[in-house]
Amino acid sequence: MSEPTWGERYAGSLMNTFGPPKTTLVRGQGAHVWDADGKEYVDFLGGIAVNALGHAHPALVEAVSTQMSTLGHISNFFASEPQVELAEKLLSLLGAPGKVFFTNSGAEANEAAFKLTRRTGRTHVVAAEGGFHGRTMGALALTSKEAYRAPFEPLPGDVTFVPYGDQDALAAAVTDRTAAILLEPIQGEAGVVMPPDGYLATARAIADEHGALLWFDEVQTGVGRTGRWFAHETSGVTPDIVTLAKGLAGGFPIGACIGVGAAGAMLEPGNHGTTFGGNPVACAAALAVIATIESEHLLEHVTVLGQKLRDGLAADPRVTEVRGEGLLVGLDLSAPVSAHVAAAAMAHGFIINNPTPGRIRLAPPLVLTTDDVDALLAAWPAILDDAMAAGS
Missing domain, CATH: 3.40.640.10 (Type I PLP-dependent aspartate aminotransferase-like (Major domain))
Structure with a gap:
């Protein structure tokens, strides 16, 4: 008999308030996380706007460790x-x-x-x-x-x-x-x-x-x-x-x-x-x-990078509107396929959120890099292709 998966163990021990988890994450670095199977993702959700410094930022690790020891x-x-x-x-x-x-x-x-x-x-x-x-x-x-x-x-x-x-x-x-x-x-x-x-x-x-x-x-x-x-x-x-x-x-x-x-x-x-x-x-x-x-002058960084991200996402005609300021970004889709977009993004190695059937929300770490944004924008047309096909 095979060992139960993390998902099965989750279902067997935690209250079903969130539904089944998308995957089990085991570590993170900056705006990147890895799951229990070793797959890497760029985290464009940031724990729903929580992980301001991403994952394992040395300043945060040091502050918590020092204070706990004091x-x-x-x-x-x-x-x-x-x-x-x-x-x-x-x-x-x-x-x-x-x-x-x-x-x-x-x-x-x-x-x-x-x-x-x-x-x-x-x-x-x-x-x-x-x-x-x-x-x-x-x-x-x-x-x-x-x-x-x-x-x-x-x-x-x-x-x-x-x-x-x-x-x-x-x-x-x-x-x-x-x-x-x-x-x-x-x-x-x-x-x-x-x-x-x-x-x-x-x-x-x-x-x-x-x-x-x-x-x-x-x-x-x-x-x-x-x-x-x-x-x-x-x-x-x-x-x-x-x-x-x-x-x-x-x-x-x-x-x-x-x-x-x-x-x-x-x-x-x-x-x-x-x-x-x-x-x-x-x-x-x-x-x-x-x-x-x-x-680290992150307010300025967030302003510039957020504009680049919004402009890049809006370039696809299947995106009908992009909103937000800094690294809080929302967009409307031409069809109610946001769940398929989120799933396709995961398959391509990006974590995003679908708050409503026709909308996507991004709230990545403030330490997100230009390379991270370029990677999502390069994959964005294929993500939408996959989502539209799945939702048709």
């Missing part, structure tokens, strides 16, 4: 140097005074922000259709997708969903009982949907008119992903709340809820807590990621 975990009865330094650094990058609450994930960061909005004395939140904010009960209440929500209703209520980018609908939904407006500066899970010009500024004005908080979920777009520290920077808007996670520590679990100005003082002792949030190792990892982005 001080691995303390309770939040105590402070640690990495925790304080990271909070100060995030506020500096944001360019606004405030306070930070550290968590372990984006969903948890959004849970903290959701609780913060209740401290206004109001309960109503206006969020966008197509937005994704996590799968915990609170975060799920803020996520519009019916398939995610229906099995777990009733969810925490008093949430109104409006079409993303529709300024009139946003203005009509927000009232003097609204606690917060929640938006992604670029919608990631929906397939990299860009806001219309002026939309975020209009949201700021609407929030101000009604005394509501403006909350930007930058879990996927933050920490250099778009060629800027925060995607909302291009709007000139200062939000009241920013949530971060994913790429912040390059693969080490961390999230952050930043309350800007007065919002930073709204959660008081006893209002919220976490055992692992602000862990010294996670904070050291995040500091290493930020320092590496700065020292």
Whole structure:
């Protein structure tokens, strides 16, 4: 009797929340990974915008190893140097005074922000259709997708969903009982949907008119992903709340809820807590990621390489639209064959994502190289050929 495969062992021991895995990965280097059969892939998904420095980056390995050998975990009865330094650094990058609450994930960061909005004395939140904010009960209440929500209703209520980018609908939904407006500066899970010009500024004005908080979920777009520290920077808007996670520590679990100005003082002792949030190792990892982005000039690199990638993908007529900023890229296909495109890409040695039947999403490591992009663009016509044939 043959030994069970990794896939069979996975199916026999893990809850079926993700479906069968595409393959079993065993190691990575830069933007490349290898599976248990030795096949190499260029990782254009980056753990869904998480592996900012790719895999096994020496700065991240060193930071985690050194911190773990020094001080691995303390309770939040105590402070640690990495925790304080990271909070100060995030506020500096944001360019606004405030306070930070550290968590372990984006969903948890959004849970903290959701609780913060209740401290206004109001309960109503206006969020966008197509937005994704996590799968915990609170975060799920803020996520519009019916398939995610229906099995777990009733969810925490008093949430109104409006079409993303529709300024009139946003203005009509927000009232003097609204606690917060929640938006992604670029919608990631929906397939990299860009806001219309002026939309975020209009949201700021609407929030101000009604005394509501403006909350930007930058879990996927933050920490250099778009060629800027925060995607909302291009709007000139200062939000009241920013949530971060994913790429912040390059693969080490961390999230952050930043309350800007007065919002930073709204959660008081006893209002919220976490055992692992602000862990010294996670904070050291995040500091290493930020320092590496700065020292390796990755914001500029991401901007230039992202433009090359988008231009190259758009050159094929079977791609009807390409969107995004930096290395967060979404594209529409001329046929609903995105699952076949993702499968064909894997066969050709590239990992990409199909968030909807007609869309592809790319969120590779910020250390992606020009050679990596050239390799995908060279294979792109054949990938589409295979996908179109499989979907016909």
